Amino acid sequence: MARLGDAVQMVRSKNAGPFMVTVDVFCGTDAAFQRVNAALSTAAVGRLYRVDPARVGRYELPEIRVVKFSFPRPVPQGSRGDRDMHGAQWAVLLAEAEFGDGPAEASDNLRRP
Amino acid sequence: MAGRAPARGDMATRVLVPSGVLGLGFDRQALRHAAADKPDIICIDGGSTDSGPFYLGAGVSKYSDASVRSEWKELLDAREAAGCPLVLGSAGTCGTDAMVDWMLEATRSVAEVANRRLKVAVLKSEQPVAAVREALQAGRLAPLAGAPETGIDAEDIARCTHIVALAGAEQMAAALRTGADVVIAGRATDTAAISALPLMNGEDAGAAWHGAKIGECGALCSTRPMSGVIGLEFDGSGCTVEPHADGARCTPGSVAAHMLYENADPFVLHEPGGWLDARGAAYDALDERRVRISGSRWVASDSYTVKLEGARLAGFQTTSLAILRDARYVANARRWLDRLEAFLASEIAARTGMEARDYAIEFRLIGVDAALGPLETGASDPVEVGVLAIVTAASQAAATEIARLANPFLLHFPLTDDEDLPTFAFPYSPAETERGPLYEFALNHVMRLDDPMEAFRLEVTEVGCGPPR
Numbered sequence: 001m002a003r004l005g006d007a008v009q010m011v012r013s014k015n016a017g018p019f020m021v022t023v024d025v026f027c028g029t030d031a032a033f034q035r036v037n038a039a040l041s042t043a044a045v046g047r048l049y050r051v052d053p054a055r056v057g058r059y060e061l062p063e064i065r066v067v068k069f070s071f072p073r074p075v076p077q078g079s080r081g082d083r084d085m086h087g088a089q090w091a092v093l094l095a096e097a098e099f100g101d102g103p104a105e106a107s108d109n110l111r112r113p
Numbered sequence: 114m115a116g117r118a119p120a121r122g123d124m125a126t127r128v129l130v131p132s133g134v135l136g137l138g139f140d141r142q143a144l145r146h147a148a149a150d151k152p153d154i155i156c157i158d159g160g161s162t163d164s165g166p167f168y169l170g171a172g173v174s175k176y177s178d179a180s181v182r183s184e185w186k187e188l189l190d191a192r193e194a195a196g197c198p199l200v201l202g203s204a205g206t207c208g209t210d211a212m213v214d215w216m217l218e219a220t221r222s223v224a225e226v227a228n229r230r231l232k233v234a235v236l237k238s239e240q241p242v243a244a245v246r247e248a249l250q251a252g253r254l255a256p257l258a259g260a261p262e263t264g265i266d267a268e269d270i271a272r273c274t275h276i277v278a279l280a281g282a283e284q285m286a287a288a289l290r291t292g293a294d295v296v297i298a299g300r301a302t303d304t305a306a307i308s309a310l311p312l313m314n315g316e317d318a319g320a321a322w323h324g325a326k327i328g329e330c331g332a333l334c335s336t337r338p339m340s341g342v343i344g345l346e347f348d349g350s351g352c353t354v355e356p357h358a359d360g361a362r363c364t365p366g367s368v369a370a371h372m373l374y375e376n377a378d379p380f381v382l383h384e385p386g387g388w389l390d391a392r393g394a395a396y397d398a399l400d401e402r403r404v405r406i407s408g409s410r411w412v413a414s415d416s417y418t419v420k421l422e423g424a425r426l427a428g429f430q431t432t433s434l435a436i437l438r439d440a441r442y443v444a445n446a447r448r449w450l451d452r453l454e455a456f457l458a459s460e461i462a463a464r465t466g467m468e469a470r471d472y473a474i475e476f477r478l479i480g481v482d483a484a485l486g487p488l489e490t491g492a493s494d495p496v497e498v499g500v501l502a503i504v505t506a507a508s509q510a511a512a513t514e515i516a517r518l519a520n521p522f523l524l525h526f527p528l529t530d531d532e533d534l535p536t537f538a539f540p541y542s543p544a545e546t547e548r549g550p551l552y553e554f555a556l557n558h559v560m561r562l563d564d565p566m567e568a569f570r571l572e573v574t575e576v577g578c579g580p581p582r
Binding site (some may be wrong): 014015016017018019020022024026048049050057059061063064066068070072076077078079080081083084085086089090092093096097 | 165369374427428477488553557
């Protein structure tokens with residue numbers, strides 16, 4: 001198991017409008033893209049952020065070696081209870097998660113540390 | 114693969130974008146060089162929902178008056194040197210009518226001092242509550258992804274302090290057709306100001322919108338994001354992106370990556386009147402600084418819709434901050450807080466008669482999980498823990514009353530009943546800070562229009578003095 005953030009160039013997150021957040025995994029190399037894209041399941045990302053995986057959009061961009069996830073915010077930006085106005089620290093959660101090289105369908109290939 | 118821009122000479126449409134937003138700063142030398150190169154138009158964005166609902170709720174700008182005025186003067190000077198129109202979209206962060214008026218006044222002030230006469234087109238986007246309610250009743254509102262699943266009713270709309278509609282290229286084009294030197298627009302899509310002139314000139318619509326999206330944050334699509342200044346050249350079938358600061362470069366990767374930014378779907382961009390399909394886009398390096406974008410497709414929609422943004426008052430807030438430094442309290446911060454919360458709930462009920470639905474008091478442990486809350490997976494031993502209490506109630510007085518009630522306990526509450534009372538660190542006096550009104554975004558809808566201008570108001574005025582134009 002390795003920390004995702006150590007295996008890629010950068011993980012960043014930001015609001016995509018007040019109701020959605022989007023997490024971009026910049027893998028850096030083709031090899032890292034293939035490894036991460038194969039191992040990182042949408043379901044695991046949904047579990048990490050506690051979002052129904054059916055509501056997690058997944059976008060694969062091999063040309064720029066990016067895997068991207070977009071999902072609804074639990075609290076709209078700036079409403080009472082929002083902890084991160086720009087959604088920018090959410091990326092850390094994925095960067096610090098440990099992931100294995102099993103098939104993406106395997107439910108345990110992304111672990112909360 | 115190195116691409117080649119078709120040779121079109123002066124047929125191309127050249128757009129200068131000084132930075133991602135007015136108030137953020139730009140490389141002055143790069144701006145001077147770019148203006149001397151005589152672009153066809155200078156476009157800058159003035160707003161966004163990025164910083165939260167307060168700015169629309171209160172109808173104010175995020176940036177300082179001094180920053181905005183000094184940059185606006187520099188852009189008006191660049192416009193003079195370039196001899197082309199200058200367009201500001203989403204004036205004053207939120208793009209309300211008052212923010213458009215503020216920027217018109219700033220323009221007048223610059224023009225008078227410079228002894229310059231300017232024709233200004235003002236495009237207003239604010240929507241009367243009654244008009245939006247009528248649109249709801251007429252079935253002209255439709256929810257977007259992420260909107261409250263319960264839908265909205267007339268009462269939700271009535272509770273908004275400000276509602277704005279996002280202008281698109283059609284409204285910007287109407288403003289440009291007045292022949293104005295300066296266009297000051299209320300809320301607009303980030304891309305509308307940039308795409309308008311290329312579309313008027315008959316450039317490829319896919320390239321116009323894709324180039325506009327890449328350029329809307331200035332040099333964020335380059336290797337030197339702080340330098341601001343970007344040039345876009347629309348050549349009939351594509352768009353070439355070029356950063357103007359010394360040493361800044363655009364690469365296919367830096368340009369393509371911008372489609373990801375603050376965008377849920379990196380292949381789709383929804384705009385009034387249609388959407389951009391960027392799935393077929395190609396990003397070709399022309400040299401080590403310039404990238405040409407081509408292959409995107411504009412898909413016109415059957416009906417013309419504009420997005421609405423609305424913010425409503427959601428109470429008033431008062432905050433307090435205490436810092437635990439005592440190692441035993443730091444180690445047991447969560448247990449201490451659980452005990453304090455239970456104690457306060459009963460004390461507030463007993464002393465004020467307020468019920469749980471009348472107020473909210475939320476604590477965040479800074480140093481433990483303040484940013485991520487229940488999602489937090491990391492754990493380490495902090496040397497100290499900040500305890501941020503956020504009280505929300507229907508009035509400022511009620512919020513402050515609860516914060517004051519909590520004050521002595523936030524300062525002295527013990528871990529157990531059988532020990533001396535601790536005293537924690539308050540960083541200032543009074544410990545309570547009134548935050549004022551809390552606003553929340555209330556709309557995530559589009560409104561259908563029969564005529565793109567029916568929800569917008571366009572006025573032309575002359576400001577300044579000096580020789581007649």
